[in-house]
Amino acid sequence: MSLTLFAVQTLNGLQLGLLLFLIAAGLTLVFGVMDFVNLAHGAQYMVGAYLAFVFYGVTGHFGAALALALVAALALGLAMEALVYRHLYARSHLDQVLATFGIILILTEGATAIFGPAPLSLPAPEFLSGTVPLMDGFGYPVYRLAILAVGAAVAALLYVLVRHTRMGMRVRAGASDPAMIGALGVDIDRLFMGVFGFGAMLAGLAGALAAPVFAVEPHMGDNLLILAFVVIVIGGIGSIRGAFLAALIVGLVDTLGRSFSTDLARLVFSPSVANDVGPALAAMAVYLLMACVLFLRPQGLFPARGG
Known part of the structure; x- marks a missing residue:
């Protein structure tokens, strides 16, 4: 286990964590504010990547493609909320799961029909195409560092919006007691639409940023x-702070576990056994972590009332 490899995988884990945060932030708001189980959120991440690919083909400029993909992802999220999700709010979680699973099938099969099943690639912007030297002369891609910077900036912006704006106050109140804010005269339909659209845009941003990687x-x-x-x-359902910290933890645990679990298993088992045990432990690591958190703090590390 070299120090260079550990540093690289740590950066990769942080990158995965920030992409997870962009997806989980919208998901935790939808679940926490609206008590709505949206399995199609991962498909919105996929749609964001395809939108970036399409708009890059049209404009030939990554920045323009990213901006257009965000606008399109927001519009799609608002349209899906108005046409589909709004009619499921009063239904059971089982109905919501079945309906959003159907949306997954529609979106994935639609993408397959339009673009084909073969993987596509999107080039990183030229000014972010180089590498930054690390130890031992190893270079780490500038674009991956840019993802870290964008993810951290979005997290800071979300913190300010949720903690220090009137809309954020309504979202936090909705995560704690949605019936009460409705009784106080807040337009619940508009709040729900905004949360859904914003969550879809964040998932689309994650997909667009991940497309070149x-x-x-x-x-x-x-x-x-x-x-x-x-x-x-x-992190705690409905908590942006919890989603951010938990995403970083999960990203690091998943990435470092997959990279070094076999080496660690060899400290206890023979090499042949470690080759089987290591990958199995790596695949279970984040779920074991979740089980431990649920056992010790069933409400999550930072529930909505605390942040």
């Missing part, structure tokens, strides 16, 4: 959706 394909959001649910359970 990961393959753009119809099922790219499936695994990240599962990790995003782990994040909001660990």
Whole structure:
């Protein structure tokens, strides 16, 4: 286990964590404010990546493609809320799960029909195409560092919006007691639409940022959706601060676990056994972490009332 490899994988884990935060932030608000289970949130991440790919083909400029993808993701989120989700608020969680799973199938099969099942790639912007030297002369991609910077900036902006604006006050109140803010005269329908649209835009931003790093394909959001649910359970449903810290923890645990679990298992088991045990432990690491948090703090590390 070299120090260089550890540093690189730590940066990769932080990058994954910030992408998870962009997905989980909208998901935890939708779940916390509206008590709505939206399994299609991972598909919105996939849609964001495809939107960036399409708009890059039209404009030839990554920045323009990113901006247009965000606007389109927001518009799609608002449209889906008005046409589909709004009619499911009063239904049971099972109905919501079934309906949003159907939306996943529609979006993924639609992407497959339009773009095909083969993975697509999107080039990183030219001015972010270099590397930053690390120890031992190893270079880390500038674009990945840019993802870290954008994710941290969005997290700071969300903190300010949620903690220090009137709309943020309503969102926090909605996460704690949605019936009460409705009784106080807040337009619940408009609040719900705004939360849904904003969450879809954040998921689309994550997909657009990830497009130059990961393959753009119809099922790219499936695994990240599962990790995003782990994040909001660990951080506390409805809590932006909890989602941010939990996303970083989950990203690091998942990335470092997959990189070094076999080496650590060799300290206890023979090499042949460690080759089997290590990957299995790595795959379970984040879920074991979630189980421990649920056992010690069932409400999560930072529930909505605390942040």
